[in-house]
Amino acid sequence: MDAKYVRYELDGEVATVTIDRPRQRNVISRRVYRELDDAFARAENDDGVKVIVVAGAGDHFGGGHDLGTQESREELPEYPRDFSPLGRVREMDRGVYWRMHDRWRNIGKPTIAMVQGYCIMGSWMLVAACDLVVAADDAKFADRSVRWGGAHHEYPTHFLDLGSKKAKEHLWTGDFITAEEAERAGFVNHVVPREKLREATMWLARRVALNDLLALKLSKMSINQAADILGESAAIRASGNFWILGGMIDRGESASDRVAWSKERNERFDAQERAEGRPW
Template sequence: MTNVLYEVADTVATITLNRPEAANAQNRALLDELDAAWRAAELDDDVRVIVLRANGRHFSAGHDLKDRWPAPEPVTLEWIYNAEAERFLGYALRWRNTPKPSIAAVQGKCIAAGLMLCWPCDLIVAAENAEFSDPVALMGIGGVEYHGHTWEFGARKAKEILFTGGAITAEEAARCGMVNHVVPLDDLDAKAYDLARRVARMPPFALRQAKRAVNQTLDVQGFHAAIQSAFDIHQTGHGNALSVSGSAMLTWLDGMKDKLTSE
């Protein structure tokens, strides 16, 4: 693997996003390698905790809009739906339900699909310079495929973020309950690993039970059904874009991604 690095030390598996030159934008190869790393950590009996981090200035600029997957001509909504159900929503839900505790360490920009990498994690540690946003409405779509906004921010803040395309700071995200700890950038990895080591000292089966109890409570409250329903709503954005412009998206955000990679 080159887009993602994977290592295990002292019962902690570290998964590192490794496309810093592209602000860790997610192409197909990165997503497939990332899923393979999650699976390796889940299956390794020596791993008790998973840490997800990123090389470079930014955690993730979201989907790599310049990555063109093999697709039919013309592109159909059925193809888009199936591809996103597998690699976007499907992967994110699988990572969320991995029975081992996971911690995301986030710095810099975390844009749109970047949220779909940190939200499935059980805990989030953010650097003081971290910013979280989902400006996908600029593309004619009402939010990313794993639509956890309402659960992570609350309804009012979720609407503000989606309606304006603006970003919230790490401190704001912590006040919403999305982020567990905010630390100086230089302390980000140290805090994430200190937390991981504390968690790793707990009995593994107890951790698995605790995680299942919390996730299952959210599911009973409607999380899983809401995520699936929002994914279907997301596809209407693609359908509208196809009917209006022949493209899967009405507006591209390449300019913003290029700005991040040049910084």
């Protein structure tokens, strides 16, 4: 498939995979998912590539899933969606969400996310699948699923990224997490000035690429498999089931019931938006 939204660039032993939809804040449609998967496979199968950098073009790393741009509507015949409870189960099982991100997590080469601006929900999922994260000082992370009446996004790594208590607070408030907060939690490796983001990320990528490719692959496998023995991947998969359950919330049988439920949900979301900020 010819790439329309994902750029693939080589710089020595570093491949950069960039979502290139800046006007839409790099939101991720079905086509973007497939193009990302193709780009990662290309980098993994190239023995000349040792490190993969993941980026978003423009001012923001990504605004999450594509919930209805003109382009995504035009893609529907090729990439149909089924939002029914059974459809959501199939989505998980066919690999659009958990399986795809878990595969990216286990690519046999180091992956580094280069994050600036907003990194929301589906874009957070992509970053969570990477090994290292370099963030600009203006980067902000958010998953506002609970505000919308759900549980969390489809690849729920929050308890790993932030720790259980911080994860709960974030999901229940939906407030943005700053780059500095994410660094303190251990989710982000380095926070740098925005104008230094690319330079810092490429420095880290080239530093990692000084190592032998097989040694990089084995060390990554060792850490990931140890984490999985402790239950990491299974825990993410199990938590993902609650995303499915979120789609089964009773919204009423009639059209008027569903409209009323949506109105109530939007009112709750707006109440969170208007809520007083931290008093400290």
